[in-house]
Amino acid sequence: MVIDLRSDTVTQPTPAMREAMYHAEVGDDVYGEDPTVNRLQELAAQRLGKEAALFVTSGTMGNTTAMLTHVPRGAAAIVGDQAHIYRYEGGGAARLGGIQLWVVPNQPDGGFDQEQLAAAITDESDEHTPPTALLCLENTHNRCGGRALSLEQMTALCGLAHARGLKVHVDGARIFNAAVALGVPVSQLVAEADSVMFCPSKGLSAPVGSLLVGSRDFIERARWVRKVLGGGLRQAGILAAAGIVALEQMVERLAEDHAHARLLAEGLADLPQVKLDAQRVQTNIVIFRLQDGERVLPEERCAEFLVRLKDEGVLLSSMGNGLLRAVSHYGIERPHIEMALLAIKRTLEAMLPRTRVGRLS
Numbered sequence: 001m002v003i004d005l006r007s008d009t010v011t012q013p014t015p016a017m018r019e020a021m022y023h024a025e026v027g028d029d030v031y032g033e034d035p036t037v038n039r040l041q042e043l044a045a046q047r048l049g050k051e052a053a054l055f056v057t058s059g060t061m062g063n064t065t066a067m068l069t070h071v072p073r074g075a076a077a078i079v080g081d082q083a084h085i086y087r088y089e090g091g092g093a094a095r096l097g098g099i100q101l102w103v104v105p106n107q108p109d110g111g112f113d114q115e116q117l118a119a120a121i122t123d124e125s126d127e128h129t130p131p132t133a134l135l136c137l138e139n140t141h142n143r144c145g146g147r148a149l150s151l152e153q154m155t156a157l158c159g160l161a162h163a164r165g166l167k168v169h170v171d172g173a174r175i176f177n178a179a180v181a182l183g184v185p186v187s188q189l190v191a192e193a194d195s196v197m198f199c200p201s202k203g204l205s206a207p208v209g210s211l212l213v214g215s216r217d218f219i220e221r222a223r224w225v226r227k228v229l230g231g232g233l234r235q236a237g238i239l240a241a242a243g244i245v246a247l248e249q250m251v252e253r254l255a256e257d258h259a260h261a262r263l264l265a266e267g268l269a270d271l272p273q274v275k276l277d278a279q280r281v282q283t284n285i286v287i288f289r290l291q292d293g294e295r296v297l298p299e300e301r302c303a304e305f306l307v308r309l310k311d312e313g314v315l316l317s318s319m320g321n322g323l324l325r326a327v328s329h330y331g332i333e334r335p336h337i338e339m340a341l342l343a344i345k346r347t348l349e350a351m352l353p354r355t356r357v358g359r360l361s
């Protein structure tokens with residue numbers, strides 16, 4: 001048996017999803033005639049408190065579609081230096097949309113410093129600088145350890161952007177994790193945003209597909225962009241059926257994933273070879289470093305650790321530069337966390353025996 005903590009994208013569809021997919025009523029969605037896709041889109045728009053929604057193949061397609069819809073060629077979109085859009089989406093905004101990404105440092109919680117953000121916004125008065133059209137937020141924030149931006153932060157950042165004439169797009173791949181962790185209705189959390197992308201295919205366990213939500217006018221224009229990107233699917237209700245189950249049955253249980261991640265983080269933080277503040281773990285993502293005494297373990301040794309750990313039946317992922325990531329999800333229960341902790345402890349003691357407990361001065 002393998003305990004796969006690389007990502008919440010490895011989740012298998014639930015039996016209810018497979019059943020719903022089997023029985024899904026379908027039609028040609030490019031004609032707008034797939035009743036199951038239409039039902040998922042209505043449900044998504046309603047849950048997020050927006051007028052309309054669009055089913056897309058992936059989170060990347062959702063974010064790229066949003067940017068190409070909001071931002072004219074040659075204009076800029078502000079993204080965090082740790083943002084998924086900036087680091088992990090193949091440069092799609094530049095490549096396909098002629099959009100300049102304007103990078104502002106993320107705070108450790110995944111948000112922005114208000115003054116730094118305000119200073120990064122430009123208008124059309126100076127021919128030297130591309131005018132800013134869009135602010136992109138990420139909630140929860142993957143590279144910032146799954147931190148959830150609070151309702152107050154969301155409201156303040158959207159307010160600042162709107163006051164300067166920008167639109168706001170939320171990369172909410174895990175927005176339901178944020179809502180559950182904060183105890184705030186998801187519609188309230190994104191109330192001020194102009195568009196939101198979220199992924200039923202992550203912790204909500206659906207096999208394929210993401211949604212983009214926003215105003216009716218925005219979604220009409222986004223639908224055109226999706227077609228251009230090759231995302232006009234035909235009997236997509238087969239996939240959308242699982243998304244409906246994800247929204248109806250899989251949201252509340254995310255709290256279990258959060259508890260499991262916290263349990264893992266607390267166990268890891270007790271190991272002398274692990275550098276991690278367990279108190280910062282708020283949702284289903286745990287990011288940590290390894291240390292040999294005082295020295296942070298370099299990337300090559302971390303890669304070796306991952307290979308050795310794999311032999312023990314536990315998979316984690318690397319985020320580069322010695323940062324390791326574990327993600328809890330549907331299918332991972334408390335005993336799996338306990339077994340993973342034991343395997344990690346064994347592997348670290350074999351690799352870094354000098355830092356065993358007792359040697360700490």
Ligand SMILES: *Cc1c(COP(=O)(O)O)cnc(C)c1O
Nearest residue numbers: 058059060061084138142171173
């Ligand atoms: C996974 C993820 C995406 C993209 O989703 P894909 O379906 O993998 O393209 C976007 N943003 C964040 C924060 C993610 O974690």
